[in-house]
Amino acid sequence: MIRLLRELSGRLREAGLPEGEALDLLAKASGLSRKDLLLGLSQAPPQGVAERAWALLAKRLSGYPLQYLLGEVEFFGLPLKVAEGVLIPRPETEGLVELAIKLSLPERPRVLDVGTGTGAIALAVKQHLPEAEVFATEVDDPALALAEENARRLGLAVHFLRASLTGGLRELHLIVSNPPYLPEGYREQAPGELAYENPLxxxxxxxxxxxxxxxxxxxxxxxxxxxxxxxxxxPENVHSLAEELKRGGWQEVAVLGDLTGRDRYLRARRPP
Structure with missing residues (x-):
């Protein structure tokens, strides 16, 4: 299978895509984990594997997101099922979770994830703050069903609500969200892969x-x-909202950078 892997890697390289994706595509085509695939690279590919691998590659080269091809993405150490039309959890949002779990919260905080998508933020917070009562709102039915499925698969208890914004909840200690934040003008220059996710x-x-x-x-x-x-x-709008929150009386308003140093996260506290 090593020859097949090299051929897949070469095609990805020619297309300007990461060569490492070849291992993911071949693992998917083989029905094996990455580890098991690496152990068996010296063997000939089983019947049908090469055909499936080339079909997956063709779809990837057309711009289809790798995460949707694999059907799963790792987020903050959790394996999450993903599906076309639902926002793909990204590494930048792991930084948001990192900030959330490091906050000074009560022993049993009430936490809300707004616009949960796959459930990524809510489930990661629950995993790392098991005593927290975690809620998650979502207005998109396919996304909500996917989030509930991920919660069942992981055995994490999160209260999912089909509702917009805060869903009428009260007495919360933390509201965390990765809302739609791209300016509309970005749509014209957006990578083609984004066309497969829900624009909302x-x-x-x-x-x-x-x-x-x-x-x-x-x-x-x-x-x-x-x-x-x-x-x-x-980065284009985080400072703008930060200034609005300051004028609105919020306390400890801060803009924080991601791992690349770009201003991305906004943290604020409700005044007494």
Missing amino acids: ALYGGEEGLSLARPLALEAKQALRPGGYLLLELA
């Missing part, structure tokens, strides 16, 4: 704040005094 989960109007802004307004009612609002936004 990506684009947030002209400024990219059409959901984040009303969420911040609702958060003032939903959070307990001193509770935290934690958002992932775009």
